[in-house]
Amino acid sequence: ADAAVVPALVIGTGYGGSVAALRLAQAGVDVHMVEMGMAWDTPGADGKVFANTTNPDQRSFWLRTRTKQPLSNFLGFPIDRAVPRYTGVLDAEDFAGITVYQGRGVGGGSLVNGGMAVMPRRELFGEVLPTVNPDEMYGNYYPRANSELGAGLVDPDWFDTTEAYQYARVGRKHAQRSGFPHVFVPTVYDWDYMEQEAAGTVPKSALAGEILYGNNHGKKSLQKTYLAKVRATGRVTISPLHRVVSVAPASGGYAVTMEQLNTTGDVVATKQVTAAKVFFAAGSVGTSKLLVRLKATGALPNLNGEVGKGWGDNGNVMCGRANHLWDPTGRLQSSIPTLGIDNWAAGGAFAEVAPLPTGIETYASFYLSITKTPNRAQFTWNAAAGKVELSWQTAWKQVSINAAKSIFDRINAKEGTIYRTDLFGAYKIWGDHLTYHPLGGAVLGKATDNHGRLHGHPGLYVIDGSLIPGTTVVNPFVTITALAERNIERIIATDL
Numbered sequence: 001a002d003a004a005v006v007p008a009l010v011i012g013t014g015y016g017g018s019v020a021a022l023r024l025a026q027a028g029v030d031v032h033m034v035e036m037g038m039a040w041d042t043p044g045a046d047g048k049v050f051a052n053t054t055n056p057d058q059r060s061f062w063l064r065t066r067t068k069q070p071l072s073n074f075l076g077f078p079i080d081r082a083v084p085r086y087t088g089v090l091d092a093e094d095f096a097g098i099t100v101y102q103g104r105g106v107g108g109g110s111l112v113n114g115g116m117a118v119m120p121r122r123e124l125f126g127e128v129l130p131t132v133n134p135d136e137m138y139g140n141y142y143p144r145a146n147s148e149l150g151a152g153l154v155d156p157d158w159f160d161t162t163e164a165y166q167y168a169r170v171g172r173k174h175a176q177r178s179g180f181p182h183v184f185v186p187t188v189y190d191w192d193y194m195e196q197e198a199a200g201t202v203p204k205s206a207l208a209g210e211i212l213y214g215n216n217h218g219k220k221s222l223q224k225t226y227l228a229k230v231r232a233t234g235r236v237t238i239s240p241l242h243r244v245v246s247v248a249p250a251s252g253g254y255a256v257t258m259e260q261l262n263t264t265g266d267v268v269a270t271k272q273v274t275a276a277k278v279f280f281a282a283g284s285v286g287t288s289k290l291l292v293r294l295k296a297t298g299a300l301p302n303l304n305g306e307v308g309k310g311w312g313d314n315g316n317v318m319c320g321r322a323n324h325l326w327d328p329t330g331r332l333q334s335s336i337p338t339l340g341i342d343n344w345a346a347g348g349a350f351a352e353v354a355p356l357p358t359g360i361e362t363y364a365s366f367y368l369s370i371t372k373t374p375n376r377a378q379f380t381w382n383a384a385a386g387k388v389e390l391s392w393q394t395a396w397k398q399v400s401i402n403a404a405k406s407i408f409d410r411i412n413a414k415e416g417t418i419y420r421t422d423l424f425g426a427y428k429i430w431g432d433h434l435t436y437h438p439l440g441g442a443v444l445g446k447a448t449d450n451h452g453r454l455h456g457h458p459g460l461y462v463i464d465g466s467l468i469p470g471t472t473v474v475n476p477f478v479t480i481t482a483l484a485e486r487n488i489e490r491i492i493a494t495d496l
């Protein structure tokens with residue numbers, strides 16, 4: 001063990017962690033960021049950093065020997081395949097009742113996500129963060145987050161004419177014909193770059209189907225935004241392939257124990273540093289798992305009973321519709337969704353019109369719905385098994401299915417179409433086994449105070465999606481970023 005002492009240690013390099021590190025460094029604080037995933041800054045043998053969705057390889061999945069693709073089937077046939085065990089970029093983390101997809105690597109979820117940068121409608125903000133003043137969020141922190149993340153809208157004229165968004169235009173037409181409001185959603189993809197992809201003048205990323213396993217060009221992941229600024233401060237060190245396993249009080253702050261991993265996931269070294277302040281930014285699941293275990297095993301005994309509670313799936317549910325032959329969705333589909341159908345007020349669902357970038361005509365419309373659900377799960381420590389469990393039950397998704405049906409049953413009736421049954425199994429309509437949007441587990445104002453300070457242990461903070469009690473009513477990363485901006489501003493002003 002080395003004897004280094006750092007003023008601030010950040011666990012995780014996703015949205016919350018990147019915001020914390022940047023603002024602390026800009027305030028003159030030296031920061032150590034610890035990330036269990038890889039750096040993702042070096043091309044593989046094929047000259048690319050990331051693998052394509054159509055051809056997953058070892059880079060695609062976190063420590064699995066078989067892929068676990070969110071769409072497990074095509075035309076009813078399973079499409080998963082063997083891959084070498086490797087510290088790949090997408091984790092499909094299995095709990096008893098749900099598989100939680102997460103990014104692994106420097107940049108966290110920004111490496112794998114769809115880049116949809118959506119703010120909740122202001123009148124719904126009370127459903128998201130009831131203890132936060134919406135004026136400060138919509139007046140200050142949302143604009144700051146959007147600007148730092150580089151969120152922007154597609155040029156509607158280009159959208160209307162490009163082959164790559166035919167699938168979204170079909171989705172829009174069907175929504176319109178059934179009377180549903182639809183919206184363009186901003187994304188963090190570089191739209192000029194995508195237009196050049198379409199023109200054939202630059203290497204393709206969104207138009208080559210890159211998304212779940214990383215984008216090689218075009219998407220402004222955190223590596224290109226917050227983390228580029230973090231590096232420019234010269235005050236931040238980042239340790240990839242290091243997993244934090246313990247945080248416990250020590251003289252001068254907290255002793256943080258971490259395991260260094262090799263690319264097959266074996267522990268090659270154990271290290272300890274002392275940090276005056278520790279920011280938990282390991283994501284909703286990562287932070288919750290750490291806090292629940294550290295409380296239960298006595299490392300952080302004073303954490304309160306709210307730790308592990310209030311976890312939700314943002315109501316995620318997926319489905320496909322089978323279109324008529326006169327409604328093809330296109331062989332070329334941009335992997336970046338940019339159109340949403342908003343039926344929150346009437347039916348509790350906000351659906352994104354999602355791509356199926358298979359490279360062939362599928363006549364399918366595919367949707368990821370974010371729905372209103374009352375179901376919240378809890379993380380608990382199973383001492384006998386030595387692991388943290390999550391109480392989520394698959395049957396709880398029925399509420400979300402019903403909300404999604406409030407849109408798609410009506411569209412199917414209007415269009416004379418049916419659901420696809422071949423994407424999630426043989427004869428299975430609903431993708432109800434997963435979430436992309438884990439939220440909660442260390443809820444703001446419950447496990448922490450109203451700015452993320454953990455109760456019971458001064459100097460420990462939560463600054464990621466685990467602060468948000470289960471829903472953001474739209475895609476979450478802009479809200480996670482804006483909340484982190486709000487909280488770190490206060491913490492820097494009063495705690496340093």
Ligand code: FDA
Nearest residue numbers: 012014015016036108109113114116244283286465476477
């Ligand atoms: P985030 O998960 O980003 O970062 C946590 C980091 O901590 C990870 O890098 C992890 O490896 C690391 N870590 C965990 N445990 C650790 C430990 N013990 N030690 C060290 N490091 C540890 N959202 C959106 O708004 N629009 C979208 O289009 C999409 N699309 C989408 C698609 C897919 C496939 C996924 C999986 C997710 C999305 N999302 C999304 C969700 C979005 O990516 C997600 O909400 C945020 O990344 C969460 O940000 P956080 O900062 O909370 O954690």
